[in-house]
Structure formats: C-alpha cells, structure tokens
Amino acid sequence: MERIGFIGLGTMGQVMAQRLMAAGYPLSVWNRTRDKAEPLIQAGAKWAASAREAANASDIVITMVTDSAASEAVICGPDGVLAGAHPGLTLIDSGSIEPEMSYSIAERAKAKGVAMLDAPVSGGPKVAAEGRLGIMVGGPQETFQACEPLLKQLGSMVLYVGGNGKGTTVKLIANLIMGVAIQAAAESLVLAAKAGIDPQVIIDITSLPGTGPQTGAMATRGPRMMQHNFYPPHFSTDNMHKDLSGALRLAEKFGVSLPTASAAREMLRAVKSQGNGRIDSSAVVTVLEAMANTTIGSQPGSV
Ligand SMILES: NC(=O)c1ccc[n+]([C@@H]2O[C@H](COP(=O)([O-])OP(=O)(O)OC[C@H]3O[C@@H](n4cnc5c(N)ncnc54)[C@H](OP(=O)(O)O)[C@@H]3O)[C@@H](O)[C@H]2O)c1
Structure with missing residues (x-):
C-alpha cells in the first residue's frame, strides 16, 4: 500500500x-497545531516535523x-510539501480553494516533477467518517486513475471532472447550494416562530424524503439552530x-448574476463582523432572529 502523508x-x-x-495505509501526519495529531499518533501514525x-x-x-493561502503555505512554503518532493511523489489537495490558486500550485508542483490533483470534498x-464523501477531482487523468482506489476509501462518489482547477471549480458551484439552503432553512424557522408555529414542526414536515422542501441543510442545521448549538462547528x-465569496468571484469572472448567493454571503458577513467567524455557519439564524425581534428554540443566546 502507498505511504500517505496527511497534512x-x-x-x-x-x-x-x-x-x-x-484501511491500512501507513500514515505520516503533520498539523500546524500538534495537539490535533495526538489521536492519530496514538493510533499508530508517525509524526512528521513538517509538511x-x-x-x-x-x-x-x-x-x-x-483556504488558498493555507494550501499555498503548506505546499509551496519553505517547509512545505514541494520542498520535500522526490521522484514519483503525488499530491492531492482536498481543501476548497480558489481554482486559480489550485491551478497555480499544480503548475509549481509539475515544475518539481510532482503530479497534483485538486480533490475537494x-x-x-x-x-x-463513513467514507461517503462526494469527491470532485481535477488534474491529469492518469494521476486520477492511479489515486482512485485511495480516494474511494474516502468517498462513495468520486468524479473526475477535468484538468487542474476543475475540481475546485465544481466544489464552489456545488457548495453555493448549501450556503443558500442554510439561509433558507434559517428564514423558514424564524418566520414560523413569528407566525406562532413551533419551528420544530417545520423541521419535521420538511424531513419527509422525496418531498420538495426536504434539504440536508435543514436536516443537519435545523436542530443546531433550534438549540443555538454553534460550537464546535460542523462547517x-x-x-x-x-x-460563497469564491462562487461570487467565479460568477464575476463569467458575468453571471447570483442574487441569492450574494444575500446569503452578506448574512455570513454579519455573523463574522460580530466576531463569530469560527462558529457554525447556521448562526446566520441569530442575525435573522435579531432582525425579526424573536428567538426560536429553547436556548436563545447560548452561542
Ligand atoms: N467541515 C466541513 O464540513 C467541510 C466539508 C467539506 C469541505 N470542507 C473544506 O475542507 C477544508 C478544511 O475544512 P475543516 O472544516 O477541516 O477546517 P478546520 O477545522 O478549520 O481545519 C483547518 C485546518 O487547516 C489548518 N491551517 C489553516 N491555516 C493554516 C496555515 N496557514 N498553515 C498550516 N495549516 C493551516 C489548520 O491548522 P490548525 O489546527 O493549526 O489551526 C487545520 O488543520 C476547507 O477548505 C473547507 O472549506 C469542510
């Protein structure tokens, strides 16, 4: 089995x-904050002093x-992956980063003889944890084929979508749906509270599989919103x-208008400007609650 470095x-x-x-892959791991590596080291991974x-x-x-800056730092920095490149090394960047940066990193990797895939999830x-990620992969097709068995340990849908930067492009486009859907879920719960309907009823009625309003955003974030349970974050x-900023930059590049994504991004900006960037993005519900002068759920204010 291939030896895997995980950064x-x-x-x-x-x-x-x-x-x-x-799955049995031998692992070397590195994280900027070492503490987070402890569970893996306990389980048999080797600690690497740097990427x-x-x-x-x-x-x-x-x-x-x-993000883009972090990927560039751990891959292209003086103690980064490319500084430790050797013949035959393959790099898979799974962060959701800007397509232009992903392409640029792939070019720098190629110059060092390293084939790179962008494979955001x-x-x-x-x-x-259940190996059911969706993985969208850009890069050389032969590198994708060589890495497909490894990626299939992580994802139940592993799609090759084109050359370098295409995986990150697909990711930005797909995640736009989640960003907007979380905002829509929050709006429906706040409206319910204002209209004298228990917001839990909205969570329940939208959970029926196959119905139009059913969404993973409500299923995974609705209960968090009700409990004001925003930390640790899911996302x-x-x-x-x-x-969403990446999707909007892409839209700018291609002259496409994204009105609801723009509005959803503004709500996230409001949460960030309150100093809450690190909590779960479902906290957009708190901004809506303030705007509507109401609270939903049982533990308002317990961020
Ligand atoms: N969470 C999700 O549900 C989810 C789902 C799909 C995709 N994603 C994407 O996956 C990526 C990771 O997300 P996450 O939720 O795992 O984020 P996270 O919990 O915030 O972890 C971020 C990681 O990046 C490291 N890091 C950040 N800046 C760095 C730098 N300048 N140099 C070195 N390391 C740096 C952090 O190191 P420290 O531990 O030292 O801070 C940490 O290991 C993101 O691009 C995200 O958009 C996340």
Whole structure:
C-alpha cells in the first residue's frame, strides 16, 4: 500500500486521516497545531516535523487545510510539501480553494516533477467518517486513475471532472447550494416562530424524503439552530463565507448574476463582523432572529 502523508488535521482532515489508517495505509501526519495529531499518533501514525518531512516519507501527500493561502503555505512554503518532493511523489489537495490558486500550485508542483490533483470534498465529518464523501477531482487523468482506489476509501462518489482547477471549480458551484439552503432553512424557522408555529414542526414536515422542501441543510442545521448549538462547528461561518465569496468571484469572472448567493454571503458577513467567524455557519439564524425581534428554540443566546 502507498505511504500517505496527511497534512491538516482539522475537522475534516482528522476524520479522513483516521479512515485511511483504518484501511491500512501507513500514515505520516503533520498539523500546524500538534495537539490535533495526538489521536492519530496514538493510533499508530508517525509524526512528521513538517509538511516537507511528511512528503519526504510518503508516496502520496494529501493536504486538507482551510483556504488558498493555507494550501499555498503548506505546499509551496519553505517547509512545505514541494520542498520535500522526490521522484514519483503525488499530491492531492482536498481543501476548497480558489481554482486559480489550485491551478497555480499544480503548475509549481509539475515544475518539481510532482503530479497534483485538486480533490475537494462534499459532506461533513460524519459523512467523512463513513467514507461517503462526494469527491470532485481535477488534474491529469492518469494521476486520477492511479489515486482512485485511495480516494474511494474516502468517498462513495468520486468524479473526475477535468484538468487542474476543475475540481475546485465544481466544489464552489456545488457548495453555493448549501450556503443558500442554510439561509433558507434559517428564514423558514424564524418566520414560523413569528407566525406562532413551533419551528420544530417545520423541521419535521420538511424531513419527509422525496418531498420538495426536504434539504440536508435543514436536516443537519435545523436542530443546531433550534438549540443555538454553534460550537464546535460542523462547517464554520468563515469557511462558508470563503466558499460563497469564491462562487461570487467565479460568477464575476463569467458575468453571471447570483442574487441569492450574494444575500446569503452578506448574512455570513454579519455573523463574522460580530466576531463569530469560527462558529457554525447556521448562526446566520441569530442575525435573522435579531432582525425579526424573536428567538426560536429553547436556548436563545447560548452561542
Ligand atoms: N467541515 C466541513 O464540513 C467541510 C466539508 C467539506 C469541505 N470542507 C473544506 O475542507 C477544508 C478544511 O475544512 P475543516 O472544516 O477541516 O477546517 P478546520 O477545522 O478549520 O481545519 C483547518 C485546518 O487547516 C489548518 N491551517 C489553516 N491555516 C493554516 C496555515 N496557514 N498553515 C498550516 N495549516 C493551516 C489548520 O491548522 P490548525 O489546527 O493549526 O489551526 C487545520 O488543520 C476547507 O477548505 C473547507 O472549506 C469542510
């Protein structure tokens, strides 16, 4: 089995790395904050002193960090993956980053003889733990084919979508739906409260499989909104704001108008400007509650 280097052990990386270990892949791990690596080290992963060292000890390196700047730092920085490149090394960047940055990193990797895939994922930590992620992959097709068995340990749908940068493009477009759907779920719960309807009734009635209003956004975020349970985040406000901003930049580039995505991004900006970027993006409900002068659920204000 290929030796895997795993860089970035946050909410998603932690679970994805655990899954690869459980499948028997030998793992070297690095995270900026070492503490987060402890559970994996306890389970038998090797600690690498840097991303560079992890690359040196691996056949395939997976990076799963926050955004474009973070991916560039851990891959292209002085102690990054490319500094530890060796012949035959493959790089898979799974962060949801800007397509232009992903393409640029792939070019820099190619110059070092490293083939790169952009392979961002859909689905949260629970889905990742069950190996049911959606994975959209850009990069050289032969590299995709070589890495497909590994990616299938993490995802139940692994789609090749084109050259470098295409995986991250698909991710931004797909996640736009989630960003808007969370906002729509929050709006319906606040309206229910104002109209004298128990918001739980809305969660229940929209949970029926196959009906039009049914959405994963309500199923996963509705209960959090009711409980004001925003930490630890399922998907942070900062990250959702980043993804909608990426989708809006893409729309700007192609001259496409995205009115509801723009509105959803503004609500996330409001949560961020209250100093709450690190809590779950379902906290947009608190801004709506303030706007409507109401509260939903049983624990208002317990952020
Ligand atoms: N959470 C989800 O449900 C979900 C679902 C699909 C896709 N995604 C995407 O997956 C990626 C990771 O998300 P996440 O939820 O796992 O985020 P997270 O919990 O915030 O973890 C972020 C990771 O990036 C590292 N990092 C950030 N900036 C860095 C830098 N400059 N240098 C080195 N490391 C850095 C963090 O290190 P520290 O531990 O030191 O802070 C941490 O390991 C994001 O692009 C996100 O949009 C997330």
